[in-house]
Amino acid sequence: MKKNSIIAALFVATAGLLLSPLSGANQDRVVLQTDVIETLLVPETADALSWQRVFPEQLSMPRGAVRAGAKGCAIFSFNINSDGEPTNITTEKVVPSFGLRRHAKNYLESWRFEPKSEDGGIEESVLLRLDFCTGGATQEEATAICEYQATLPCSK
Amino acid sequence: MDVLVTAKLEINLEQRTVSHNQQVLPIKGLTFDMLLALVEARNHIVSLEELSLQVWKGKVVSDDTIAQRISLLRKALPNDSENYIESVRSEGYRWLPAIKKQQTEDEPKRKSPLTMFAIGAMAVFSILFMLWFSAYKPQPEAIPTVQKPIEHGLDISVYTRVKLARAQQYASAPTAEANRIAIKMYRDLYADNQDDILVAFGLARVLIDNVAQFDGDRTVLPEVEAISRELLLQQPTEPRFLWLRGYYFEVIGELPTAIDHFESAAQLDSADASVSLSLASLYVEKGRLFDAMSLYLRQLSDNQRYPLASIGYIFHLTEQPELAREWYAAAVQLNPDNDAARIRFAQFLITQNEHQQALDTLLELHRLTGGTVDSHLTTLSAALLLNEQSIVTDSLQQALQLSPNDFNALAWRAWLDYQAGEPIKTALDRIPLSEQSHPELYVAKSILALAHEDIETALVMLSRAQRLGYMDYRYIEQLMPFEQLADNRLFRELLLMMQARQATQRERIDLLTIPTLSGD
Numbered sequence: 001m002k003k004n005s006i007i008a009a010l011f012v013a014t015a016g017l018l019l020s021p022l023s024g025a026n027q028d029r030v031v032l033q034t035d036v037i038e039t040l041l042v043p044e045t046a047d048a049l050s051w052q053r054v055f056p057e058q059l060s061m062p063r064g065a066v067r068a069g070a071k072g073c074a075i076f077s078f079n080i081n082s083d084g085e086p087t088n089i090t091t092e093k094v095v096p097s098f099g100l101r102r103h104a105k106n107y108l109e110s111w112r113f114e115p116k117s118e119d120g121g122i123e124e125s126v127l128l129r130l131d132f133c134t135g136g137a138t139q140e141e142a143t144a145i146c147e148y149q150a151t152l153p154c155s156k
Numbered sequence: 157m158d159v160l161v162t163a164k165l166e167i168n169l170e171q172r173t174v175s176h177n178q179q180v181l182p183i184k185g186l187t188f189d190m191l192l193a194l195v196e197a198r199n200h201i202v203s204l205e206e207l208s209l210q211v212w213k214g215k216v217v218s219d220d221t222i223a224q225r226i227s228l229l230r231k232a233l234p235n236d237s238e239n240y241i242e243s244v245r246s247e248g249y250r251w252l253p254a255i256k257k258q259q260t261e262d263e264p265k266r267k268s269p270l271t272m273f274a275i276g277a278m279a280v281f282s283i284l285f286m287l288w289f290s291a292y293k294p295q296p297e298a299i300p301t302v303q304k305p306i307e308h309g310l311d312i313s314v315y316t317r318v319k320l321a322r323a324q325q326y327a328s329a330p331t332a333e334a335n336r337i338a339i340k341m342y343r344d345l346y347a348d349n350q351d352d353i354l355v356a357f358g359l360a361r362v363l364i365d366n367v368a369q370f371d372g373d374r375t376v377l378p379e380v381e382a383i384s385r386e387l388l389l390q391q392p393t394e395p396r397f398l399w400l401r402g403y404y405f406e407v408i409g410e411l412p413t414a415i416d417h418f419e420s421a422a423q424l425d426s427a428d429a430s431v432s433l434s435l436a437s438l439y440v441e442k443g444r445l446f447d448a449m450s451l452y453l454r455q456l457s458d459n460q461r462y463p464l465a466s467i468g469y470i471f472h473l474t475e476q477p478e479l480a481r482e483w484y485a486a487a488v489q490l491n492p493d494n495d496a497a498r499i500r501f502a503q504f505l506i507t508q509n510e511h512q513q514a515l516d517t518l519l520e521l522h523r524l525t526g527g528t529v530d531s532h533l534t535t536l537s538a539a540l541l542l543n544e545q546s547i548v549t550d551s552l553q554q555a556l557q558l559s560p561n562d563f564n565a566l567a568w569r570a571w572l573d574y575q576a577g578e579p580i581k582t583a584l585d586r587i588p589l590s591e592q593s594h595p596e597l598y599v600a601k602s603i604l605a606l607a608h609e610d611i612e613t614a615l616v617m618l619s620r621a622q623r624l625g626y627m628d629y630r631y632i633e634q635l636m637p638f639e640q641l642a643d644n645r646l647f648r649e650l651l652l653m654m655q656a657r658q659a660t661q662r663e664r665i666d667l668l669t670i671p672t673l674s675g676d
Contacts, residue, residue, distance in 0.1 A: 155309030
């Protein structure tokens with residue numbers, strides 16, 4: 001009986017020792033980290049555009065894409081029309097070829113631009129790459145992963 | 157060196173040139189290959205397969221493409237040679253004249269049986285190829301070009317497509333800044349895609365726009381000349397290329413040649429707005445107001461902006477001031493920074509003795525855009541009438557700053573110097589004019605002659621302007637330099653001739669149905 005209690009005490013102590021490093025993690029919840037990165041391909045820099053984006057100010061994963069668990073990259077060509085709206089959106093590349101396309105396109109359709117100068121913007125074509133990423137323990141990690149992804153070819 | 161001689165044509169195989177009476181004919185590229193294929197067949201029929209194999213190196217082309225190339229070749233040959241190429245229905249084509257071979261060196265390079273054997277082998281191969289191709293690919297229109305993917309996993313052609321679209325968009329925007337950016341974009345594209353005709357066409361167009369609309373550097377004109385000539389050589393019946401060539405001739409001041417090109421383009425594609433507008437504006441300069449009006453009326457529905465002022469100008473020239481005012485006002489209201497519309501409107505106001513209003517509308521333009529040489533010189537004329545000396549001096553300076561060698565500006569400077577008793581810096585023969593030149597330049601030369609106190613030359617120049625189509629006699633009457641001629645009998649006669657010309661055009665225009673503006 002006494003022997004048993006000693007063993008039990010030892011077991012609890014060992015278990016406590018083993019578990020102690022994880023005791024902090026028990027308070028965290030599983031959070032899905034996401035990030036979206038845009039890479040302008042044509043023109044090469046946003047300076048060359050006669051427009052600036054006013055919506056959204058910061059890119060973020062569209063809700064639909066989060067729910068669908070969609071991630072990957074997409075390259076679109078589109079026109080910014082005289083009202084500052086993206087039109088004629090053409091999917092040049094999307095990986096994976098299922099799931100992401102619709103969410104990415106809807107997201108792009110919601111963007112709005114305003115002319116940089118008072119004289120108004122010039123209707124212009126743009127080639128743009130978007131990377132949709134999930135994963136990473138922290139936001140910094142998610143961004144780092146996404147930045148890396150954005151340097152890879154957007155192809156299978 | 158091998159030379160084939162047939163029907164007075166000398167075909168140099170090494171230099172790939174064709175000459176006739178020592179003159180090199182414009183037969184190059186595919187057209188040259190076509191001629192060679194026909195001539196090398198030694199008066200035998202060359203089938204369409206053989207032609208596509210030899211001329212297009214096996215690429216599958218339609219019968220129409222071949223027929224078109226044959227037609228180009230026929231056009232490029234001397235006038236008396238239309239019967240040299242026989243079309244053999246559903247078989248091919250045959251070169252009829254006898255063929256001789258000349259060699260300037262004695263080593264025989266090609267043997268005719270060998271050539272025939274090669275053609276035969278190629279024909280067999282081509283038929284096999286066609287069979288294979290039609291068996292495996294139901295639509296053999298184009299052979300996909302293999303291009304290396306570049307970073308981001310995109311084909312380079314996607315980049316080129318978007319860049320070209322951007323260049324076209326900037327080229328169509330009506331500002332000097334957009335034009336400057338478009339030139340840079342096209343230059344970059346041209347560096348990598350010299351053979352892309354859309355790129356070459358676009359580059360030539362923005363360069364010439366820069367000269368014509370934004371008083372740009374004229375040193376690019378030889379480049380435009382080369383590109384536009386080459387494009388037209390490749391596709392002599394492409395309306396856009398005819399238009400581009402005409403536009404070039406317009407800018408270098410060879411109006412009849414420009415009109416010829418525009419007219420050919422309009423015949424091939426009567427719906428092309430830029431062709432119609434270019435042609436109409438030259439008709440106006442040459443005094444063919446009725447022809448111009450007919451073209452403008454066709455354009456009204458789809459292109460509201462530009463023709464408004466031009467139609468106003470035709471009313472102005474045919475002495476219908478109420479209508480002119482209405483159309484001009486609409487043009488300026490719709491497009492306040494269009495300098496051409498403002499300048500014409502101001503000239504009209506000057507003819508109506510509303511000098512202050514003329515000056516005001518131009519000053520407003522200059523607040524909006526900074527102005528062009530012509531707008532500053534029209535300002536100068538209005539300011540002279542109002543005796544606004546500081547505006548006169550300032551306008552001249554601005555005009556000369558924009559374009560130091562502009563003939564109009566030099567003429568006005570000479571006249572102002574003459575008025576001030578200063579030495580005249582511009583000689584009378586400074587710019588040689590020809591029958592092809594813009595009629596308005598003769599008016600400028602007349603002003604220059606008056607500065608040199610050479611009334612006789614001034615009148616001769618004015619009469620040339622009249623003969624070449626100039627007819628705004630009311631404006632001439634108002635211009636300060638011509639005041640001293642008011643009692644000159646010849647001068648009055650010239651004005652009457654302009655007036656008569658207006659009346660003739662007016663009679664014909666009255667037959668047209670012109671929509672009213674007030675309706676909308």
